[in-house]
Amino acid sequence: MLTALLLQLFGDDPRRETGVYLLLTGKRTVSVLYAGMRAHILQWLLLYPTLARTDYQAAIAQLIRAGVLAKTDSGLILTDKNAQVRAAQAIQLPDAYRPWMGLTAFDQRLTLAVQAVSENGAGVHHYRPAVSDWGVQQQVRRWYKQGIQPHTFADELQSLFAALPQAAGDVLAAGFIGHEFVGSGQGDLATQMRRTQALAQLVTLLDENTQKWPQTAALWGGRQAIFPRTQTQIVDLLDQGFSREAIGQRLRVRPSTVNEHLLTAAIMGQALPLEGLFPAGVKGAFDQVPDAAETNYQTILTQVPASDFFQVRLFQILQFQGRWPENDRS
CATH class of the missing domain: 1.10.10 (Arc Repressor Mutant, subunit A)
Structure with a gap:
């Protein structure tokens, strides 16, 4: 597989x-x-x-x-x-999957939460947890102490499952463990990918409307940050008009770190203020470079000698994504 x-x-x-x-x-x-x-x-x-x-x-x-x-x-x-x-x-x-969904951790919390609500709703307070990870157990315990009511959570899940494609709901239900019910487990890799797809579809619904399913949304925890906070700070400062050099000095990080975070943000689709990164003359020179995404960066550096590696790579990223704002070529 x-x-x-x-x-x-x-x-x-x-x-x-x-x-x-x-x-x-x-x-x-x-x-x-x-x-x-x-x-x-x-x-x-x-x-x-x-x-x-x-x-x-x-x-x-x-x-x-x-x-x-x-x-x-x-x-x-x-x-x-x-x-x-x-x-x-x-x-x-799983084409519904996105990296920010945090599915691996959410799957564990959801599995344990379903078991806890099911067992407690049946009056059973001593059972073997479906997830042995102590950290996950503590997360679900804190979630449960927020005033979760078994029937309310069950109604919410029923509503969520009704909004899912039936196949997705069946896959998720088959993996749950509850009072007098033991699911089929993780299965092979194909089954795991089907579960990932189903979880991604469920999280997509939660992300679109957290207020409709607040208890499940709280269990999910929202979009997961996949990059460090420093990256957000760097992009915010760039938006405020700080240069790359000034950002490094302000945050006490190396210039290479600033560059890496900005390139990462661009790759992930974030908009950057190009006027603060490309002087007009350099921007115009890049406009004249054909097929930059397919050209070795060293060749582009030769074609635009006033640039540096960061500018070349950012140019390649944006041109590949179709986001480079080209002026009319003469």
Whole structure:
């Protein structure tokens, strides 16, 4: 099953196998995110944080031996599109998933909360928790002490499930443990991906209308920050008109740290005030660079000698995303 999942993350363009692994498990360096963006697989950041590197490497080696992936000097390429189609039929990527959903932790809290409400509603106060993690238990205990009423939470879940596609509700229900009910467990990887899809669909509903399902929304906890607070501070200061150098001095961080956070924000789609990052002359020179996303950054540095690596990479990111505001070319 793992090979079927991984095969869908490669294509005609070379992709570094290490980069794909780091993206799946949640490594958030600029290089990993930039490669993920270029390969159109950035959505799968943090999709499989528990994936063991040895298992990943073994699956990649199996795909290479099978001849469906081939090594090049620049990375691995897909050699059999039919095999990829079959892989997508064997295991479906959860297209509703987004990295900010925090599904791994929410799944544990939801599973334990359903069990606690079910058992307590039946008058049972001594049972074996479905989730052994002490931290999760404390989180659910605090949530429960906020005045959760079993019947109210049950009604809320029923309303949520009614808003979900039936298949999603069935997948989630099958994984729950309650009073005199034991679900089917996690199952194989295909089942886990179906549960991830169902959870993502549920969280999408919560994110769109937290007031409609307040107890479940409180259990979820809202969108999870996937980048440090420093990044938000840097972007905010840039919006206020501070230069990169001034931001570094104000926050006492290195210039490279400022640059990394700004590039990461851009990769993730955040708008940046370009007038504070590109002097007019430099901006005009970049406007004349053709196909920047496909050009080596060193070549662009030669074409725009007044620029630096940060400006070149940001230009490439925005042009690739279709967000670079080009002036008319002369």
